[in-house]
Amino acid sequence: MDLPPPEKRPRKSFSLGDNDEILGIRAILSDEFLQEIPLIQAHSCQLETKQQLQAVIQELSQKLPHFQHLKRVQDRDVLICPSSEIDASETLEQYLERFAFSEHVLHALCQGNKLVKVPERMPRLRVQYEKTQQHWPCKFHPNHYSESLRNGTNFTASQRIFHKRMAQLLVKLSRNLNAGRPVGICVDPRTPSIVAIAGSGEAQSPHEHCSMLLVDFVARSQQGGAMDTNLSFAEDLTSSEAILSGLPKSYYDYLTKNDDYKDLNFGAEKSRRNEKMEEVQGDDNLSKFGPYLCTGYDVYLLQEPCLMCSMALVHSRAKRVFFLRPSDNGALATRFQLHSVKELNHHFEVFQFTTNEDDLT
Numbered sequence: 294m295d296l297p298p299p300e301k302r303p304r305k306s307f308s309l310g311d312n313d314e315i316l317g318i319r320a321i322l323s324d325e326f327l328q329e330i331p332l333i334q335a336h337s338c339q340l341e342t343k344q345q346l347q348a349v350i351q352e353l354s355q356k357l358p359h360f361q362h363l364k365r366v367q368d369r370d371v372l373i374c375p376s377s378e379i380d381a382s383e384t385l386e387q388y389l390e391r392f393a394f395s396e397h398v399l400h401a402l403c404q405g406n407k408l409v410k411v412p413e414r415m416p417r418l419r420v421q422y423e424k425t426q427q428h429w430p431c432k433f434h435p436n437h438y439s440e441s442l443r444n445g446t447n448f449t450a451s452q453r454i455f456h457k458r459m460a461q462l463l464v465k466l467s468r469n470l471n472a473g474r475p476v477g478i479c480v481d482p483r484t485p486s487i488v489a490i491a492g493s494g495e496a497q498s499p500h501e502h503c504s505m506l507l508v509d510f511v512a513r514s515q516q517g518g519a520m521d522t523n524l525s526f527a528e529d530l531t532s533s534e535a536i537l538s539g540l541p542k543s544y545y546d547y548l549t550k551n552d553d554y555k556d557l558n559f560g561a562e563k564s565r566r567n568e569k570m571e572e573v574q575g576d577d578n579l580s581k582f583g584p585y586l587c588t589g590y591d592v593y594l595l596q597e598p599c600l601m602c603s604m605a606l607v608h609s610r611a612k613r614v615f616f617l618r619p620s621d622n623g624a625l626a627t628r629f630q631l632h633s634v635k636e637l638n639h640h641f642e643v644f645q646f647t648t649n650e651d652d653l654t
């Protein structure tokens with residue numbers, strides 16, 4: 294599995310006080326959105342007249358169906374094939390003879406040949422598209438959501454306020470209840486409602502990273518959970534349908550007894566899945582079938598997760614992962630971007646909170 298190269302990021306000491314402002318939320322986009330589109334070398338020809346165009350394009354598209362992402366023609370220049378298609382031992386003409394072109398098309402393809410540089414793939418964002426245009430005209434399907442992730446307009450004002458509030462909450466819970474150690478919160482964004490909270494313990498056994506505990510506590514809210522723990526958990530209220538068993542009592546009591554958090558909702562929806570049902574992909578399954586692992590859930594983490602934790606979040610099908618502090622061994626932005634590995638069978642979106650400290654760099 295090829296992992297994308299690490300993003301160089303200076304390590305900074307981090308101390309977010311209660312009054313420090315979390316200013317923004319930036320999407321951690323994968324390299325395919327951020328890097329310039331690589332160029333490849335291609336053979337082109339120059340037609341003597343535009344009348345030849347139709348016949349040439351028709352035969353080319355049947356016999357050499359390359360460059361689906363490019364316009365095949367620029368003025369009278371026509372793309373034939375990537376240079377890598379042709380062996381060093383043969384000429385362009387010899388190569389073309391293999392494809393039984395009609396005589397006049399073959400003749401046209403062998404006129405005014407030159408090597409040109411063309412974009413290797415279709416751009417994902419407009420900024421990439423504009424750069425590719427300097428080389429060769431490219432097809433482009435603008436995606437409003439991708440553009441909004443890049444320019445930070447993907448969240449509404451009220452969503453933004455809620456996300457930032459969760460970030461402030463992570464800082465507060467870590468400081469007041471977990472001796473400054475990492476804390477994570479899992480939220481069902483539909484209500485929104487806090488489904489589970491976990492803080493990494495003092496023991497720091499390899500499996501007790503915050504995200505691993507959090508995934509396990511979410512499972513507790515679905516009659517699962519495998520981790521041995523001495524913690525006591527909130528008990529379900531008879532007055533409510535919500536399942537509170539993913540919430541350690543210490544965190545739940547702290548939040549429900551504090552007037553600042555009176556408006557927060559707690560608990561998971563009761564699972565409506567039965568054992569016979571097969572797992573189906575997609576976020577809307579949360580609405581259709583009720584909770585299943587972290588499907589459709591958002592995860593907020595004080596600390597960027599390591600590779601093991603990031604994989605646990607992939608396996609648990611988290612919808613979005615938000616984190617506040619970069620980690621030296623972070624697997625979502627610092628060391629690499631696990632969410633951009635195409636081979637994985639689930640992909641979540643990743644966001645990082647930015648603070649006034651980021652602003653100073």
Ligand SMILES: [Zn+2]
Nearest residue numbers: 502598599602
């Ligand atoms: Zn970890």
